[in-house]
Every structure is written in structure tokens, then in C-alpha cells.
Amino acid sequence: MSEGPLDPTTAPTFPIAARAAMGDAQLRNNVRHATNVIQAKRARVVDEMPDWQALREAGKQIRQHTMRHLDIYLEQFEANCTRAGGVVHWARNAAEASRIVVDLVKQSGSDEVIKIKSMTTEEIQLNHALEAAGIHPYETDLAELIIQLGNDQPSHIVVPALHKNRQQIREIFQRTMHLPQLGDQPQDLADAARIFLREKFLRVKTGVSGANFLIAETGGVCIVESEGNGRMCLTLPETLITVAGIDKVLPRFQDLEVMLQLLPRSATGERMNPYNSLWTGVHANDGPRAFHVVLMDNARSEILADEESRQTLNCIRCGACQNACPVYRQTGGHAYGSVYAGPIGAILTPQLQQMQHAQSLPYASSLCGACYEVCPVKINIPEVLIHLRNQVVLQNTAGIAGLFDVEAAAMKAMAAIFRSERRFKAAQRLGRIAETPLVRRDQQGLGWISWLPGILGGWSQARDLQQMPQQTFRDWWEKRSNHDN
């Protein structure tokens, strides 16, 4: 449904994109079904863990601690990975990371790569850069394959094709794999992917991956997956290139005992996902002969500099907040205009854009707190959302432009009204008169306003406002006191 890569610099604002998504009944059905299933599975396997809250607290503290000493742990990772035969590269931004990967693929002598699902490579639109350099990337995760063959975009960080149902997937596979007789049972579709990709696994000499965790203490990398496509890409090629955000590091091997409990249960509702791979540099007669890690900043160090929102970096990309979010569950992921959708996307995307784009995303939330409750590392997403809203307002009202900002003027007027009882009463009287032509009655006879004129219209776009009561509490209190006297 989406056209072109999800790019926060060009995407429409959330309210406009969300309106379009809300009109797609099939999409909403698919998203509702998938998020319901994952939430139920997650709840079951989280409830059987009596120490879940202690694990969450440990997870939060480990991540906080890591960020506090990020420079030390990155240098340790680099030293240990290098000692084990890996080559570590550093990239300031998306363009630099893409250029490093393209050069490495060319050096490996291959014009095609097999890829493990990686949101980091989605973030930097690596496939575009590879294709522009004449290198063909094959996505090997089933969902990413569906996305790639369907010329679509990911809508969830764990289950990127959750917005597609089996009939839609069959149609894509029939068309692109030339399998007119393909059935629509999930097993048929998975079998088709197995056959389609096996030949690529056995042939392609260069693999590209992301990383779930980098281990500073050992220089090792950990990748968590389900299908085995990850293991194929990590072990069969001659060259492996791993792209990881600088936030992915963990201090020690032991810290995995927390993350490997929190992540699978939160992400897919499994006690453990089918495969976790751990490797350290290059191993004789086991896996690739050349191993590269690209450590990418891409605005993460800017996020780190903001004391109030740096907790965003603690994210381990489980997607639980997306499944729990009442907004995401209605709109799906594409409306967020970024590969990071849902609550985590609403705080991560604008910050990755250094608040220059995606400014509508911090408002794409009802602040209900469901995301915070399920977050395995206790990121207080509502708190960060409010902080970012404040940033957006400060940006828009800074300098001369702020003098002409209508919203800021309205807020100032509101403040003046709330400061004085006389003005407050006058405003209530005025409001009751002014709202009269806008009020519509529902079946119970209650008055509602669902359209406001002019700039106020933005507010009523997504909200119905109840008619002001004929008698306010203050009126009632005054009358009551008069009777008593």
C-alpha cells in the first residue's frame, strides 16, 4: 500500500497518513488480528515468570548503565572483536554506513548479498544504496521477503508484514515466484519461501545482518531469530557484514541472561525463539572467513545528550509497545512514516531526525501508558512523548516566529483566563453562546461538537467534544449556598 521507502523527511504528517490508513478495512482487520494474537501469547509466557518485574528492572539498569559508559563498552567491543579476527568500522550517519557496506560488498567480489531482517539497515535504506551500486540484496526473513517481493514497506519491527493476510501474501508469491498453483495455507507459503531461498543460501557469497546485541567483554555478536534464515546468512557466506547501532552493545556475556529472557517473551510470546546465534570474530572452519562490523551513530549520540529522552536508546526492539498501543492497533505502522512505528517509533523517529522532521509523531499517542507497562526495559515512553512535545512547541515558538504562532497565542490567552475567576466565568458564558450552532444531539439527547471552525478544527479532527453543561459546578455551588443561607 505504501509507495517508496518510509522516509520521515518526506512522509506526510501522522494525522493525514492515519486518516488514509483508517479507511483501509482490510489493513485494520489484519493488524487487529495479528496484534491480538501476539499480545495473548506474550501475556501467557510473561505471567508464568514470577520474577518478571525483577528481570525488567535488571534490564532497565543494565541498559542505563551501558549508556552511561557507552564509550568504554564500544572501545572494549572493538578491541575484543578485532583480536578475534573481526574488522570494526565506524559510521557517523546513514550515508557513511551505506558507503562502507557497499565498498565491503564490492571488495568481497560479489554483486549480490543475502540479508537477515535488520531494522537498522531499513533505517538507513541500505537496499537502495546497494541497488544503486549494482548489488542485488535478497531479503531472507519470510516477512521481509514478502515486503521486498510486494514492493511494500515494513509496518512492525518484529513482524514487518503483519499488515498482510495469507491471500495477499499468496498473490505476491504467485506473481513474483511464478507459482500460479500456490495454495494459501501458511505452510504452503512458507514452503514456497524455503525453496525460493535455499538456492540463494547455497550460492550467494556475502551476507549482511543487523545485530541484537554486541558483547563488549568478548567482542561477540548475538542474533536472535526464528526461521533459520539468520543462521544461513551468518554461517554459509564467505563474507559477513554486520551493521549495528552504537546502542546495541552490552557490557558482559552474563547480561545476556537477562536480555535472552526479556526479548523472546516480549517480542513473539515465546519462552525462547527457535535460534540464537553467538559468534566472536572469525572461527577457523566454521562460518565466514571475513567478518566486518559497522558501528553506526546516526543521531544516537545526540539522543544520548538529552538527559530526559536518552532512555529511548535502551530499547531492545521487541515491538511489545506496538502491539499494546491503541493508536498503532488502529492505524498500523505505515502511518508513522518511518520503519520505527508505534510508541517507540513516535519517540525514536523524531529524535533520529534531530527533531527536524516527524514532529507530529510525539502527538500520535493518547498517553495511556500501555507501552510503558509492557516495555521489557521499562522505557517510560509517555514521559518521553511529553518531553518531545515540549521540544516541538519550544522549536515552533522560538524567536520572532513565535510571536505569530497562533497556538502559542491561544495558550497565552487560556493562561490569562484561568488566572482570573472573572475572566473564567465570562469565558464559560461566552463559550455556551458560541457553541450553540455547532452542537448536535445524539440518540440519548446528549450534545456533542464534532467540528470546530478555523484553526480549532485541528483539535476536533480526532476528538468529539461534549457540549458545555448548562449549569457549571460553580453555578450549582453558589445557588446551593444561597438556599442554605
Next chain:
Amino acid sequence: MTTSSPLSARAEILQKIRIANAHAPDTAIAQSAWSDLPRDYKRTSTLAHNAVLDLLADRLHDYDAQVLRSALADLPRNIAAMLSARSIQRLVVPAGLPPEWLPPGFIFTPDDSLSSAELDRVDGVLTASTLAIAETGTVVLQNVPGQGRRALSLVPDYHLCLVQSADVVQTVPEAMARLQPTATLPTTFVSGPSATADIEMTRIKGVHGPRFLDVILIV
């Protein structure tokens, strides 16, 4: 920056992190802060060992793996039974697997640097394991004698994994503590056969890794 030579990406990123954190790197402080991190979750076994073995079997069943308990002396017979039930004839075996465990009547090919295409042509693979985690139904393989390189337990469609009962722990933290001394070996956690839930969140067995996993618990 006003320096004449531009900073490398590495130097620039590390410098930005140091400015953001507003402190100079201090390994000793980081080390002691790490040691003080709260770890109030369960880190030791709460069940008797027999119950741990039962739990492992139960969790593996949940993943549709077959589990059989066998005395060491009966191992060849039980391996034969498992393979016959799955109609598996030709298997690859890693170096270091005790030859006396292998039953007659099957073709066991030693892994002598077989190509991926050759691995793709055998029916299955038989390996030992480093340990197993009961609570999560996980077997852990490492590149050591008897388990071999990672591709062995990946490319063939069937994996029969042998687990010594002394190597079964209840919790993930116990497993990580045992793995710590060999943390840099290539290590694979296997929890059931390859699977996906990418299509309508329906769990489908067997996408790219082995579609069938069986476990024999040596008691």
C-alpha cells in the same frame, strides 16, 4: 571543530558520547557500577533434577520435538528407533562423536569439510550438545568435538540431538554461567525446529533450518 585535520568517524562518535555523558571514561568506575547492578531475578534452580528433566521434555514437546530418555547402554538402539520412525537413512556426524553410539543399518557420513550443497543432500544430522535449559526448552550447541560447526545442525532437514542429563539446567542464568568460560566459541541456542509466525501469526514449523528436531536425553 577548528582543528585542521578532520576527526575520524571513530574519534568523533566517541567524543560526542563523552560530551553527552559529561564524564571522562573510567573503566574502574564502570566495573564497580556493573557489579552493583540489581539482579533480583531467579538465578538458581528451584526444582529437583528429575523435575528439571521433566520440565525440559515438556517444553520441548511444546515445540513439537520428540523426546526420548535412554540409558547410555541403550543409546544405539534408541537412536535407531528414532531414525526409523522418521525414515532417516543418511546422516552427517561431527568429528568426536563416540562411534560406539552409532547404530548399524544407517549411513553416517563424517563431516570432512562437506560443502553446503553436500550437507543439503543428507537426510539429517546427529549431534551431542553442551547443555540444555529446561524452562525454555533449549539445547545449546557449540563448535566442539561431538557438536561441530554451525552449518551441520542447520542445513540438513532433520536434527537428532543428544543431551546428557547432567548438562540440563533449569534456568537461563544457570546456562549462561556454565557457558561463560567458552563464551567466544560459536554457539547456537536451538529451541524447537525452525519456525515462523510471519503469516497471520500462525506458527509454522520448518522454514529454513531443520523442520524436525528430536532429542534423546541420556540418563
